[in-house]
Amino acid sequence: MLRRRESVADKLYRYRGVATVVAVPVVLILLIVLVMPRSAPKMFGGGEVAETLAEEAEGKATRIKAPTGTETYAVVFDAGSTGSRVHIYKFVEDEGEMVLQGDTFDQLKPGLSAYPETPDDAAKSLEPLLKLALKTVPENLQKSTKLKLGATAGLRLLKEGQADAILASVKKYLAASPFQMDDKTGVTILDGTMEGGFAWLTLNYLLGKLGQQESETVAAIDLGGGSVQQAFAISQADAKAAPDGYIIQLAGGPQMYNVYVHSYLGFGLMAGRAAVLDWEDTRAANPCIPNDHAGTYEYGGKTYQLAGSSSGAAFDACSKVVKLVLKLDADCGAPVTECAFNGAWGGGPKRPSAIYVSSYFWDRAVEAGVITESDAITWQLKGADVIKAGDKACGTPLSEMGSAFPLVDSKQLPYLCLDLSFQHTLLTEGFHIPDATPITLVKRVQYKGQEVEAAWPLGAAINLLSDSHRG
Incomplete structure (x- = not known):
């Protein structure tokens, strides 16, 4: 006996039980997807x-x-x-x-x-x-x-x-x-x-x-x-x-x-001042301090005496003291070329090409006249720019520094030579950034x-x- 051709409707009716079994979980999955919350905001960290x-x-x-x-x-x-x-x-x-x-x-x-x-x-x-x-x-x-x-x-x-x-x-x-x-x-x-x-x-x-x-x-x-x-x-x-x-x-x-x-720790700008002023061979005559200045410096609950050298402050001489303070020769447990300073590993032989420096690097660059645009938020510089400003700061008598560096607070004028010498030596000797390498000073980012x-x-x-x- 010949069967009649089964229509699509007949097939659906015949397999209605199987279809129900399959459809229920599919519908449930769709409902779950629809009611799931959107992905959380992309917050960086971890x-x-x-x-x-x-x-x-x-x-x-x-x-x-x-x-x-x-x-x-x-x-x-x-x-x-x-x-x-x-x-x-x-x-x-x-x-x-x-x-x-x-x-x-x-x-x-x-x-x-x-x-x-x-x-x-x-x-x-x-x-x-x-x-x-x-x-x-x-x-x-x-x-x-x-x-x-x-x-x-x-x-x-x-x-x-x-x-x-x-x-x-x-x-x-x-x-x-x-x-x-x-x-x-x-x-x-x-x-x-x-x-x-x-x-x-x-x-x-x-x-x-x-x-x-x-x-x-x-x-x-x-x-x-x-x-x-x-x-x-x-x-x-x-x-x-x-x-x-x-x-x-x-x-x-x-x-x-x-x-x-x-x-x-202990090598920020203010702590660095204290370390330079307390260096045993410079307590009586420090090449980082103007020769016509004497006084005290307070930091971390201690008082440090200020005594300039009779020959006056000098950028190169001050930088030599900073090098000693940084302990550049301290062993870091790795090849010498990978050491930074004070016995710390510097991150390996491969250093990033783009370097951004901030905080007191920015502040002193503004006050020393390295950054010449008052509305700047970033600034490109090289080590030579800091040396030039440092030579000027170290070679200017304290009595003339107020007019030479009008943006520097009067209480901070005696330390400008020291600060610039410290910053330059920190970058070039401590972090091994050559003078010719461009560095981006950053205060704010657009x-x-x-x-x-x-x-x-x-x-x-x-x-x-x-x-x-x-x-």
Whole structure:
């Protein structure tokens, strides 16, 4: 008997049970996909630095799930050795990425370390900066806005117990504000490695380098008052061969970076002054100080005597003292060509071609007349530019320096020769950057139509806003 041809409708009806079994999970999968949240904003950070700060998010922060246009703020206090600063960062969500839209900034002097015996006064000194944060962040967002204070080299150099007392007072003071501050990690002394890592992260974020190969990123050297940090990305092979304690991993977009970071505590500009003035062979006659000046220099709770040489200050003679202070011949446990100074490994034979230097490098370049445009935010220079300014500073009598260097505070004039000699020797001898190599001085970076300061607090803010850390 011949069967009639089965129609499509008949087949569907005959296999209706099988179709139901297959269709149900497919529909469920589609529903799950539709209701899943969009990917979290792309916040850069990770590795050891980010993991160290993971406690800031634990139990409190959630992954940011904001529609396009949503505003988010972060408040970061930078408590340095010479002053305190505040950054109030404003981010706006744009297609799944948190884009920095603004940085409201202010600073004041002296820093927290100026109150070693009066910790409550140290906390109270932050009042103008806290008021600015309260004025900047909309009232309805203050309770959800994260706040962090990171103290740097200045507090690290105080006597045992003094720094803890200051931090406790500061924590109590800031906790009374409406901002959200982690009880355990909201107020801390930043490890130099974290500070340097955040500075590198900030600079490359603003320059749009994150996500590119390590050879396309830039090196960051940040000169503070108490310490100097150097950071740059190196290859996976070089990272594996590196000595312990120098490499951290940071995630920048889709790229995971091995970043060489080292902080030289005691070799910031203000600490460097103290070391040069205290060098045993120069205490009676220091070639870094004008011959017509005598006085004292206060740093880290100690007093140093100033005594110029009878022949006057001289850039080359001062640089020789700085070389001794840097301990260029100290063994770093690697080939001599890979050593930096003070017994530290310098990051290996392959150094980045693009070098950005900031903080006191910028400030002294402005004051010494190296940077000649008042509205500049970056500036290209070579070692010869610093030598020229240094020769002028060292060869000018103190009585004439005020007119020769009108941008220098009168109290800082006796140290200008020393500062420029220190900076030049640090770069050329300490970090092995030839005089002919172009260096970019950076104060701020042009980022999406705005000028943003290239400092570590932005890197800290990015980590502060994210609870998703890749290690």
